[in-house]
Amino acid sequence: MDSKDDKDISRLCIHTITTKPWNIEEAASHFSAAGVKGISVWRDALDGRNIKQTGQLLLDHDLTIVSLCRGGFFAHKDLNKRKLAMDDNRKAIDEAAGLGAPMLVLVCGADPSQSLGDSRKQIQDAVNELIPHASAAKIKLAIEPLHPMYADTRSAINTMKQANDMAGEINSPWVGVAVDVYHVWWDPSLEKEIKRCGESGHLMAFHICDWKLPTTDMLLDRGLMGEGCIPVKQIRSWVEAAGFTGFNEVEIFSTSHWKDNQSEYLQKVIKAYKENS
């Protein structure tokens, strides 16, 4: 790999779920050998492992641990379920700290048996309630707005404006926003809200992939950058103009790509990152 290539992928991070068939040890080894510098870890990848030792393994592979995915699912009509969600989120914060990740990404949840307004209020209350635990553990909490097609059960936070508004009202250095192109690319106010997110100091993470044509599954048919219609380069330029200097995280759930040879797929991810991000 020449120095230009080294530079090209110096801010590339890959989520463990992107190469789901690999366990975290395999992912670390392959990512590192390919020159990838960042990894975001999904909690299921930590199952049955010593979290501190796994974090050390990632560092030993010269990988920056960018985030732990994911906390959230705060919205429940049932109070007991809300309490259980808070327990689980405190546990996730502890896991992030143990792993050595600086940030927990939040998929905030929605409960279709109540109004979106109620779900949104419960989310904001929950994030506020987590701040003391997060600040003590030095873990940032990134609110990720999810595509409106997930407003039924996955997230009542569906636009950058909502996430920005919420982060602004919460007003804590430990709470910000994760921008994922898959969820927000369609939004006519995207450029404006990314700028606002950066100016307010809330822009904490940037996730990339693509929207395939056609999309055959609402959850597990994401594409590699360039396989669809999202203007990833343009959105990245807005994110960088807003002052973001962190990793560009490739987060792809794809039943189709998970069937590929993962070593070949990793090379495709890197190529797509260089050419279409």
Next chain:
Amino acid sequence: MDSKDDKDISRLCIHTITTKPWNIEEAASHFSAAGVKGISVWRDALDGRNIKQTGQLLLDHDLTIVSLCRGGFFAHKDLNKRKLAMDDNRKAIDEAAGLGAPMLVLVCGADPSQSLGDSRKQIQDAVNELIPHASAAKIKLAIEPLHPMYADTRSAINTMKQANDMAGEINSPWVGVAVDVYHVWWDPSLEKEIKRCGESGHLMAFHICDWKLPTTDMLLDRGLMGEGCIPVKQIRSWVEAAGFTGFNEVEIFSTSHWKDNQSEYLQKVIKAYKENS
């Protein structure tokens, strides 16, 4: 049927596509016999028919013709395709006039080979260009914002705010907005934008159905009101508070319901309308 029932469904309109297995003559007969007062006609239902005679048939069944669905698909990178779309939309306006429908609903289109901004500009230009033809034919044009999950190919107009902004800029008595709960239910600014739409005189149509849990197909898995999580009654109350006094149009694409006995399904539609709308 007692008088209370008559009153309950006096503003119920059903789209021909909702009972797709029926041809328009069967739909007219069954709707009328069930006491339904309004019908919106999809263009495919007119294939091979004399449009004026079909319009008269609907009137003979005591049905109000609420709208023709659908024009649009204006956005194309290719200029020739844009011209063909304009021809087709003028034809659709003529069909609406021939049928006796006062309104053409617009699914505005999107071309994933260009930016959403370009698609949006082409849509606005096209609607402006159609106004002389529409006003001469006395046909209203209703811009329907579509769910963001259709921003790839079906519509670059994805929120009520966008539709309101566009109708406001176009500023013609012949151009307004069609509100479909399926597309906009998730939007945190929905109540505000419905109010704005009514105040500006642009609220031209109201479509209802439900968002199923889970939704297994992005296009053809809509539910009857009450089968999902959309607060249809609440949204209807906002629409009525905004001054809308037109029909409540049941527009359901459902591979599943199209397999039902359509006479039984029609009774389910009416029951769902009475109980959950």
